[in-house]
Amino acid sequence: MKKLFVTVFATAIFGAPCATAADNSPTASAEGIATSTCQSCHGALGNSVSSTFPRLNGQQADYIAAQLNNFRSHSRSDPHARAYMWGMASQLDDKTIAALAQYYASQAPTIPQKGGALAAQGAALFANGAPAQNMPPCQSCHGEHAEGNGVFPRLAGQHADYLKKQLEAFRSSLRESDVMHVESKDMTDSQIEALVSYLAND
Amino acid sequence: MSDHWTRGFAFRAAILAFALFALTIPKSANAVPSYARQTGLACEACHTVFPALTAFGRTFKASGYTLFNTLKVQDIDKLAHSTLSLSDLPPVSAMVMASQSLEAKANDENSSKASTDFPQQASLFYAGRISDNIGAFIQITYDDQSGSFGIDNTDIRFADVTKIDGHSVIYGVSLNNNPTVQDLWNTVPAWGQPFIASPALQSPVAGAQIQGALSGGVAGLSAYTFVDQAFYAEAGVYRSALQGASVAFDGDQNNNVISGVAPYWRLAYEWDFGNHSLEVGTFGMYAELQNPTTPAGGAINGSLQHAPTDRFLDASFDTQYQYTDDETQISLTAAWIHEHQDLSASFAEDLSTNPSDNLDSYNVVASYFWHRKLGATFGFFGVNGSNDPIYFGTINGSPNSTWGLFEIDYLPWLNVKLGLQYTAYIKFDGATSNYDGLGRNASDNDLLFGYLWVAF
Numbered sequence: 001m002k003k004l005f006v007t008v009f010a011t012a013i014f015g016a017p018c019a020t021a022a023d024n025s026p027t028a029s030a031e032g033i034a035t036s037t038c039q040s041c042h043g044a045l046g047n048s049v050s051s052t053f054p055r056l057n058g059q060q061a062d063y064i065a066a067q068l069n070n071f072r073s074h075s076r077s078d079p080h081a082r083a084y085m086w087g088m089a090s091q092l093d094d095k096t097i098a099a100l101a102q103y104y105a106s107q108a109p110t111i112p113q114k115g116g117a118l119a120a121q122g123a124a125l126f127a128n129g130a131p132a133q134n135m136p137p138c139q140s141c142h143g144e145h146a147e148g149n150g151v152f153p154r155l156a157g158q159h160a161d162y163l164k165k166q167l168e169a170f171r172s173s174l175r176e177s178d179v180m181h182v183e184s185k186d187m188t189d190s191q192i193e194a195l196v197s198y199l200a201n202d
Numbered sequence: 203m204s205d206h207w208t209r210g211f212a213f214r215a216a217i218l219a220f221a222l223f224a225l226t227i228p229k230s231a232n233a234v235p236s237y238a239r240q241t242g243l244a245c246e247a248c249h250t251v252f253p254a255l256t257a258f259g260r261t262f263k264a265s266g267y268t269l270f271n272t273l274k275v276q277d278i279d280k281l282a283h284s285t286l287s288l289s290d291l292p293p294v295s296a297m298v299m300a301s302q303s304l305e306a307k308a309n310d311e312n313s314s315k316a317s318t319d320f321p322q323q324a325s326l327f328y329a330g331r332i333s334d335n336i337g338a339f340i341q342i343t344y345d346d347q348s349g350s351f352g353i354d355n356t357d358i359r360f361a362d363v364t365k366i367d368g369h370s371v372i373y374g375v376s377l378n379n380n381p382t383v384q385d386l387w388n389t390v391p392a393w394g395q396p397f398i399a400s401p402a403l404q405s406p407v408a409g410a411q412i413q414g415a416l417s418g419g420v421a422g423l424s425a426y427t428f429v430d431q432a433f434y435a436e437a438g439v440y441r442s443a444l445q446g447a448s449v450a451f452d453g454d455q456n457n458n459v460i461s462g463v464a465p466y467w468r469l470a471y472e473w474d475f476g477n478h479s480l481e482v483g484t485f486g487m488y489a490e491l492q493n494p495t496t497p498a499g500g501a502i503n504g505s506l507q508h509a510p511t512d513r514f515l516d517a518s519f520d521t522q523y524q525y526t527d528d529e530t531q532i533s534l535t536a537a538w539i540h541e542h543q544d545l546s547a548s549f550a551e552d553l554s555t556n557p558s559d560n561l562d563s564y565n566v567v568a569s570y571f572w573h574r575k576l577g578a579t580f581g582f583f584g585v586n587g588s589n590d591p592i593y594f595g596t597i598n599g600s601p602n603s604t605w606g607l608f609e610i611d612y613l614p615w616l617n618v619k620l621g622l623q624y625t626a627y628i629k630f631d632g633a634t635s636n637y638d639g640l641g642r643n644a645s646d647n648d649l650l651f652g653y654l655w656v657a658f
Contacts, residue, residue, distance in 0.1 A: 035365055049476060050474065050476060087243045088271060
């Protein structure tokens with residue numbers, strides 16, 4: 001800690017070491033953007049502390065890239081997309097988006113806090129769906145352990161409130177997704193609570 | 203002419219002089235839409251409800267207002283180093299406040315209880331990124347009490363971010379004109395509650411130097427660091443930079459001139475967990491003032507070459523708690539400022555009863571907003587200090603005042619606030635009743651204040 005403080009004050013007075021030529025790669029640039037900008041909301045290494053902002057650590061790279069593209073093109077327009085991400089993604093180029101997606105996908109994911117009767121209900125719903133409501137199993141797209149698959153996002157270890165708000169937004173079509181609207185349109189509040197209890201870590 | 207009348211007149215003249223002085227102090231708090239235009243982020247990213255900052259807003263400010271998500275006009279040299287990086291549009295914003303005030307009892311038989319202020323204040327801002335690592339918050343304000351434009355809060359800063367031992371380290375330098383205007387939390391005098399007050403509100407005679415007495419008349423340079431968006435440390439110095447006067451060429455007519463430099467410090471730690479944010483910290487400064495003025499209206503006018511000084515040490519403790527999600531925005535703030543006043547110069551000139559005094563100023567404020575649309579705020583404020591009839595100029599020598607504040611707000615849009623604020627004095631300048639010797643009670647200064655505040 002002492003070393004950190006000495007280094008911090010030395011940096012404050014004399015400035016940071018100059019960037020080297022090697023730092024110009026998209027990967028280094030993505031890490032720089034992640035550290036200097038994304039981290040303010042999404043946390044160090046993508047492990048955000050506030051449920052307003054989703055965890056990105058261990059998220060599927062294709063999903064992150066698809067969402068950043070959607071923010072940039074304004075084809076995703078739920079309230080937080082408009083308030084935060086339309087601006088943040090507006091100047092990102094394709095290479096930087098790919099590098100940012102790879103950066104966060106390579107971070108260790110947060111493990112869900114499973115347990116309790118509600119989580120068990122959620123696990124059953126996740127694995128089997130609800131045929132009576134024409135609700136297919138979530139795991140068929142999101143993976144057996146909710147780890148995600150390509151453009152289907154990791155759900156395991158996400159913030160509970162974030163997951164709940166996304167399901168509600170899909171249900172009301174506030175967040176546009178034909179697949180997820182069909183999946184969630186008949187979902188009850190208690191089913192959402194059960195799923196979130198199974199998947200989230202807060 | 204009775205002695206009683208003379209004393210009352212002198213007292214009121216001193217209060218008027220202090221009030222006029224106080225009115226020249228920039229005390230606005232602001233939210234600036236040019237930052238939103240620059241970043242592409244809505245107000246809610248940086249503000250719980252303007253002008254209070256979120257954790258992200260604090261990081262944006264510490265980072266030098268430089269986050270940028272729009273097109274730039276750029277140039278590079280042969281080695282591809284950036285030589286120009288301008289905004290494609292200048293980061294200019296405007297703000298207008300209009301208000302209506304109603305005092306419990308008129309100041310005297312010739313005054314009105316009601317007053318209308320339009321505009322109470324109108325400001326132009328240059329607020330945004332200047333280059334990759336430099337940004338500014340520069341405010342020029344028309345104030346209807348002075349009827350003129352003037353330099354208001356100004357904060358120009360250089361900032362950068364680096365990584366040290368796995369820690370995110372923001373570091374920078376701020377050049378500003380008001381102690382605490384560079385700060386990140388809403389507990390400090392420059393950014394604390396109430397965010398807006400009526401020009402007609404009677405203010406207690408006593409206050410610590412760091413509570414705005416030096417604002418606008420100083421130049422401060424400080425270095426700071428913000429580690430992991432948690433640990434904040436800042437150290438700097440202030441020198442007098444009087445508006446409308448030059449210390450160098452007009453020394454013997456300038457008052458409250460800082461002798462040399464006034465050191466300033468700030469330490470804070472913030473814990474962010476879930477949607478909660480908790481900060482504890484300390485800030486303060488030490489100022490030696492040449493040709494000091496007293497709250498009672500006394501002033502020393504002498505040469506600044508070898509002038510004796512009054513010395514003020516302000517040490518403060520502050521804490522802030524925030525809960526923020528889409529539906530609920532809760533804020534609790536508290537600050538306690540202790541000031542030791544070494545009144546060597548004033549005492550030698552018979553402008554104080556004691557060679558030294560102490561003053562404590564404190565406030566506790568709770569605020570709740572629903573969907574950033576409807577809100578209520580309760581606040582309790584107080585000043586306690588040594589008994590010094592000559593220095594403070596109050597009838598019984600006490601500077602003690604306590605008052606409460608209640609406010610309800612409605613924001614039809616995130617950049618438009620309609621507020622109704624009530625200030626209730628329990629004690630004013632040392633007494634609850636007859637504080638001026640002419641029969642005026644503390645509660646006679648109670649004031650209802652309705653306002654419109656728009657930023658665009």
